[in-house]
Amino acid sequence: MDFNTNFILGCSAIGAGLAVIAGIGPGVGQGIAAGYAANAVGRNPGAKSDITGTMLLGQAVAETTGLYGLLIAMILIFVKPLAK
Amino acid sequence: MDMGILLSADNEVDFMIHGVFSYSFFGHQVWITTTHVCCLIVLLGIMLFAFLAGRAMKHADDVPTGFQNVVELIVEMLDGMVDGTMGKNGVKFRNYIGSIFIFILVSNLSGLLGLRPPTADYGTTLPLGLLTFTLIFFNKIKYQKVSGFLKGLCDPWVFWAPINVIGDIAVPISISLRLFANILSGTVMMALIYGLLSKIAIIWPAALHVYFDMFSGAIQTYVFCMLTMTYISDAMNTE
Numbered sequence: 476m477d478f479n480t481n482f483i484l485g486c487s488a489i490g491a492g493l494a495v496i497a498g499i500g501p502g503v504g505q506g507i508a509a510g511y512a513a514n515a516v517g518r519n520p521g522a523k524s525d526i527t528g529t530m531l532l533g534q535a536v537a538e539t540t541g542l543y544g545l546l547i548a549m550i551l552i553f554v555k556p557l558a559k
Numbered sequence: 560m561d562m563g564i565l566l567s568a569d570n571e572v573d574f575m576i577h578g579v580f581s582y583s584f585f586g587h588q589v590w591i592t593t594t595h596v597c598c599l600i601v602l603l604g605i606m607l608f609a610f611l612a613g614r615a616m617k618h619a620d621d622v623p624t625g626f627q628n629v630v631e632l633i634v635e636m637l638d639g640m641v642d643g644t645m646g647k648n649g650v651k652f653r654n655y656i657g658s659i660f661i662f663i664l665v666s667n668l669s670g671l672l673g674l675r676p677p678t679a680d681y682g683t684t685l686p687l688g689l690l691t692f693t694l695i696f697f698n699k700i701k702y703q704k705v706s707g708f709l710k711g712l713c714d715p716w717v718f719w720a721p722i723n724v725i726g727d728i729a730v731p732i733s734i735s736l737r738l739f740a741n742i743l744s745g746t747v748m749m750a751l752i753y754g755l756l757s758k759i760a761i762i763w764p765a766a767l768h769v770y771f772d773m774f775s776g777a778i779q780t781y782v783f784c785m786l787t788m789t790y791i792s793d794a795m796n797t798e
Contacts, residue, residue, distance in 0.1 A: 528785075535782040539733055542740035549747070553575070 483558045491551040497544025504537040572754035574746050576680055598677040601665050637661075644788040648795050652788065655694075659687060660784045667742055667776025670749070671768060676776075679742040681735070688735030691787045695730065699794040734786055741779045745771030 512530035516523050550556060578590040612630040623631055637657040641649040666678045677683045699708050713720050748771055752764055 531778055532782055532785050535737065535778060536786075538741075539737050542737060542744070545744055546736065546740050549743070 480558055484555065487551045487555060487557055491548035494544045494548040494551065498541045501538045501541035505534045508533050508537065572750055574675070574679075574743075574750035576675070592680075593675050594677050594680040594683060597669060597674040598666070598683065600674060601662070601669050601677060605661060605665055633661075640784070641788065644785060645792045648792055649788075652791065656784050656788060659690075659787070660780060663687070663738070663783055664777065664780045667780060668772060670742075670746060670772040670776070676742050676746060676772075678738055679746045681739050684735040684739040685731070687738070687783070688731035691734060691790065692731035694787070695727075695790050695794045698791055702795045730790060734783065738779050738783050741775055745775055 508530055512526050515526050519526075576592045576594055578592050579596060581588050581590045583589070611626070615626045615630060619627055634657070637660055638653050640660075641653050641656045643649075645652060663678060666676050666683070670676045670679075699711070703711065712723050714723060749764065749767065752760055752767065
C-alpha cells in the first residue's frame with residue numbers, strides 16, 4: 476500500500492467518525508418522544524399500551540436519519556469506496 | 560492483562576456476506592451467498608411450523624389445548640394488529656401483513672441461532688420495501704382512480720409534483736433501509752464483540768443478544784408492518 480492509499484483510508488476513518496455524529500439528532504428526538512409519552516401515561520394511565528405503540532413507531536421513524544449516518548460510516552470503513 | 564492482549568483479534572471480525580458457490584446463469588456469474596442459505600433455513604423452519612399448525616387445526620377441538628392454543632394466539636394477535644390499524648379495510652391484508660410479520664420476525668431472531676440474519680442484507684429488505692411500494696401504488700390507483708392519483712400528486716400546487724414524486728419514491732427506500740440498518744448494526748456489534756473481545760466474551764454477551772437481536776428485531780418488525788399498513792390505508796383513503 477502506498478502513501479496515497481493509506482492517506483485515503485485514514486481520511487475515510489475520520490469521515491466515518493464524523494458521519495456517526497448524526498446519532499445526536501435521533502437521540503434528542505427519541506428522548507423528547509419518550510418524555511412526552513411518560514407525560515401522557517401520567518395523565519391517562521388507561522391508554523398506556525396505545526401510547527407505547529405510538530411512541531415506539533415515532534421513535535423508529537426518528538431513528539432513520541441516525542441510521543443513514545451509520546450506513547455511511549460502515550460503507551466508508553468496510554467498502555472503502557474512495558480507496559479504489 | 561493489558562489492553563493489547565485483551566483486544567487481540569484471535570478470531571477474525573466477520574459479519575460480511577460470503578459466497579458459498581457460484582454458477583453460470585446465461586453467461587452471468589451468479590453467487591449463492593450466506594443470505595440465501597440462511598433465508599432457506601428460516602423459510603424451512605416457518606414451513607415446518609405452518610405444516611404442523613395446519614395439521615393441528617385440521618382436527619381442532621372446541622376447547623383448544625397445547626399447540627392449537629399457540630397457533631390460535633399467534634393468528635389472533637396478527638389479525639388484531641391488522642384490524643386495529645386498518646379498520647374495515649384490514650380483512651384483505653391479514654394474509655400479507657401476517658406473512659411478512661412472521662418472516663421478518665423469524666429472520667431477525669435467527670441471529671440467536673448463529674445464522675447471519677437474512678434481513679441484514681439489503682437484497683432481502685429492498686424487495687420487501689418494493690412490495691410495500693407496489694401495494695401503495697396499486698391501491699392508490701384502485702381506490703382513488705387515476706384522476707385522484709394525479710390530483711394527489713399536484714397536491715398544493717402543480718409545480719409541487721416533483722417534490723411529491725420524490726416523497727413517494729423515498730418510501731420504499733427509507734422503509735427498507737431502516738430495517739436493514741437496524742439489523743446490520745446489531746450483527747456488526749455482536750461480530751465486533753465476539754471477534755475483538757473473544758477472551759472475555761463468556762456469558763455477558765447474552766444480554767446484548769437480548770437487546771440487539773430480540774428487542775431491536777421485534778421492534779423493527781412491528782414498525783415495518785405498522786408503516787406498511789399505515790401507508791396502504793392512507794392510499795385507500797377515498798374522500
